[in-house]
Amino acid sequence: MTTTRSMTSIPTVTLPEEYWLDRGACLASLYAAHGPIIRTQLGQVEVVFLLGPEANRFVLQTHRHAFSYEHGWGWVFGRAVEPRNLLTMDGAEHQWHRALLHPAFAARHMERYLPLLTRIIDRRLTTWAARGIVDVYEEARVITLDVVAEALLGLRPGPEVHLCRAVFLHGAHRRGGEFAALLRSKIAERRAEATDDGLGLLAQARDEQGRPLSDEQLLAHADTLLIAGHETSASMGAWALYSMAMHPDYANRVRDEQARLAPNGKLTFAAIEHAQVLSRAVSEAERLYPPIPTAPRGLLEDVEFQGHVLPEGSKVLYSAAATHLLASIWPEPMSFDPDRFAPPREEHKKVPYALVGFGGGPRVCIGRTLARFELALLLARAVTRYQLAVVPGQRIAQRYGVTNRPLHGIRLGIKLREERGG
Numbered sequence: 001m002t003t004t005r006s007m008t009s010i011p012t013v014t015l016p017e018e019y020w021l022d023r024g025a026c027l028a029s030l031y032a033a034h035g036p037i038i039r040t041q042l043g044q045v046e047v048v049f050l051l052g053p054e055a056n057r058f059v060l061q062t063h064r065h066a067f068s069y070e071h072g073w074g075w076v077f078g079r080a081v082e083p084r085n086l087l088t089m090d091g092a093e094h095q096w097h098r099a100l101l102h103p104a105f106a107a108r109h110m111e112r113y114l115p116l117l118t119r120i121i122d123r124r125l126t127t128w129a130a131r132g133i134v135d136v137y138e139e140a141r142v143i144t145l146d147v148v149a150e151a152l153l154g155l156r157p158g159p160e161v162h163l164c165r166a167v168f169l170h171g172a173h174r175r176g177g178e179f180a181a182l183l184r185s186k187i188a189e190r191r192a193e194a195t196d197d198g199l200g201l202l203a204q205a206r207d208e209q210g211r212p213l214s215d216e217q218l219l220a221h222a223d224t225l226l227i228a229g230h231e232t233s234a235s236m237g238a239w240a241l242y243s244m245a246m247h248p249d250y251a252n253r254v255r256d257e258q259a260r261l262a263p264n265g266k267l268t269f270a271a272i273e274h275a276q277v278l279s280r281a282v283s284e285a286e287r288l289y290p291p292i293p294t295a296p297r298g299l300l301e302d303v304e305f306q307g308h309v310l311p312e313g314s315k316v317l318y319s320a321a322a323t324h325l326l327a328s329i330w331p332e333p334m335s336f337d338p339d340r341f342a343p344p345r346e347e348h349k350k351v352p353y354a355l356v357g358f359g360g361g362p363r364v365c366i367g368r369t370l371a372r373f374e375l376a377l378l379l380a381r382a383v384t385r386y387q388l389a390v391v392p393g394q395r396i397a398q399r400y401g402v403t404n405r406p407l408h409g410i411r412l413g414i415k416l417r418e419e420r421g422g
């Protein structure tokens with residue numbers, strides 16, 4: 001006979017102030033004190049945190065059909081999101097839309113994106129030396145937005161990209177109509193002539209009855225790609241650059257690896273793809289600074305987790321930030337130590353669903369490959385060319401909202417590295 005405990009048996013906690021200042025550390029210590037399931041109040045809403053790798057597997061894989069994104073992300077966005085986008089769709093509708101978009105994000109596309117991404121990154125990086133000090137968060141925001149705009153939506157550098165930046169980076173909401181009109185013209189072009197960027201794939205798609213997606217649906221997808229794609233990548237990019245500035249020895253190793261893989265500075269796809277030292281720095285930034293610290297779901301049916309029944313309608317959050325700081329998986333979890341990902345340690349392989357900065361399971365972030373690729377490229381270009389140093393006297397802190405970003409930006413001093421003599 002199994003004993004099933006009810007919702008009321010779940011440990012109930014009041015979230016301490018620390019939750020708003022350091023969400024990962026706070027939830028990791030609640031996990032240590034109470035275990036992987038906790039009930040609490042977030043504003044007016046009662047929520048259940050499911051914490052740790054087992055919980056991640058439960059939410060993202062084994063019981064994923066019970067966990068709704070529409071009632072999770074839709075709830076966080078605070079409004080009925082119509083038309084729905086990839087993040088707020090469930091079931092068959094989601095599967096169909098995801099399959100349509102997938103080719104634009106496939107790993108084989110990265111090699112094709114390389115020249116464009118390098119141009120976008122270098123366009124910014126070449127200005128750094130003359131400026132002396134840059135806020136790498138602001139820099140990363142421009143770079144990552146331009147990547148989505150140009151690579152996925154086919155906007156052209158110049159006025160089109162500037163309009164996109166005005167709306168998404170500088171809060172020019174009054175120009176939203178103008179931007180929508182620009183996207184509509186891009187959609188019309190792509191309906192007339194097929195392209196294989198994200199917008200082109202969606203514009204050409206037909207459902208089982210042969211019907212195309214409406215312009216409104218395409219605009220909703222474009223909006224999601226711009227929002228989901230740039231803020232997250234910018235945050236992780238800024239923290240990764242900060243980590244390089246804080247750990248110059250590791251930055252030198254990244255640089256040495258690039259010198260080996262891309263001799264004479266000749267960048268190739270393989271130089272990024274096969275750069276293990278570089279890749280581990282990106283993974284460590286993902287672990288320490290997951291841009292989506294907690295992710296929401298709404299329960300579509302009763303489920304049982306670790307002997308507790310969670311009723312249909314419950315609001316649930318799983319947490320990358322908490323999982324990434326569990327000392328049982330990651331010894332000395334607070335220290336920046338990319339070598340934890342190298343053999344023989346390979347701490348991320350100890351248990352499934354230990355590293356979930358991009359989510360996991362069939363609905364793992366669709367932009368994961370692109371984001372990792374562009375961030376690796378950004379780090380490689382930055383540390384190859386520059387010595388980075390944290391400008392003293394600034395307050396560096398994370399701001400926890402839906403995404404986690406540097407609260408006051410991160411200012412780094414930029415010094416050109418001396419060319420290596422032959």
Ligand code: HEM
Pocket residue numbers: 086087098148152224225226228229230232233234236290291292295296356357358359360363364365366367368370371372
């Ligand atoms: C460092 C960068 C990024 C991080 C850390 C990140 C993180 C995540 C996470 C954690 C999820 C899953 C959320 C959940 O389980 O509820 C997700 C989903 C998603 N991400 Fe990303 N993301 C990044 C970059 C991107 C980029 C570049 C794009 C597109 C341009 C993108 C588009 C999406 C979309 C559309 C989804 C929903 C996928 C689905 O449900 O099928 N993300 N992302």
